[in-house]
Amino acid sequence: MNHRLLFLGPPGAGKGTQAQRLSEHHQLLHLSTGDLLRAEVKAASDLGKQVEAVMARGELVSDALVLAIVGERLKTHAKGWLLDGFPRNLAQAEALDDLLGGLEQPLQRVLLMELDDETLVSRLLNRGRTDDTEEVIRHRLNVYREQTAPLIQHYEALRLLSRVPSHGSVEEVAREVEMVLGSPS
Numbered sequence: 795m796n797h798r799l800l801f802l803g804p805p806g807a808g809k810g811t812q813a814q815r816l817s818e819h820h821q822l823l824h825l826s827t828g829d830l831l832r833a834e835v836k837a838a839s840d841l842g843k844q845v846e847a848v849m850a851r852g853e854l855v856s857d858a859l860v861l862a863i864v865g866e867r868l869k870t871h872a873k874g875w876l877l878d879g880f881p882r883n884l885a886q887a888e889a890l891d892d893l894l895g896g897l898e899q900p901l902q903r904v905l906l907m908e909l910d911d912e913t914l915v916s917r918l919l920n921r922g923r924t925d926d927t928e929e930v931i932r933h934r935l936n937v938y939r940e941q942t943a944p945l946i947q948h949y950e951a952l953r954l955l956s957r958v959p960s961h962g963s964v965e966e967v968a969r970e971v972e973m974v975l976g977s978p979s
């Protein structure tokens with residue numbers, strides 16, 4: 795199986811859920827920028843204080859901050875990793891391409907998790923994280939469409955993208971993920 799992977803998709807599509815399962819199964823580093831940023835907020839670090847309000851509004855944190863967090867971790871983990879929630883816009887994707895090119899560890903597969911908006915919203919309202927109010931969820935969806943969705947074309951052009959229908963149960967989607975990973979890109 796490829797071991798340098800990226801999960802792409804709207805908020806609530808199940809990126810974190812599937813990334814965690816897969817990384818445990820295959821001993822990959824699960825690198826979630828959302829989790830890393832929330833840990834900084836919880837620790838009330840300088841970085842956490844800078845990003846808290848931005849995250850609460852459902853906006854994207856600055857590229858420079860996110861790149862610093864990710865770059866350090868990728869450099870020290872050559873075995874295999876799974877990116878979840880990063881990159882989030884073309885600038886981050888291009889910076890990632892450069893970083894991985896320098897490390898001679900190119901991305902091998904991008905899994906696009908696809909799900910309709912109403913199911914996304916209802917999953918997130920059920921979860922109830924602080925940024926899971928209906929207003930902020932709808933804003934995150936708009937941010938996704940405007941800034942993150944262009945990455946679909948970017949990775950299609952690089953012939954790295956595979957689509958994962960994500961409306962089934964967690965186990966059903968996990969089977970879809972394994973099936974996609976078992977097939978040639």
Ligand code: AP5
Binds near residue numbers: 804806829860918961
């Ligand atoms: P982030 O933490 O990345 O949030 P997100 O993209 O909005 O993604 P979610 O965690 O909401 O959804 P998910 O697809 O991971 O779904 P999950 O598996 O959790 O980002 C949060 C914020 O951080 C951003 O708004 C931004 O401010 C900042 N940020 C993060 N990365 C950044 C970056 N690179 N650049 C700039 N800013 C950045 O599942 C959702 C729920 O559904 C869970 O309750 C789960 O249990 C449930 N569920 C999952 N799968 C299923 C299923 N198959 N059936 C039923 N329920 C399911």
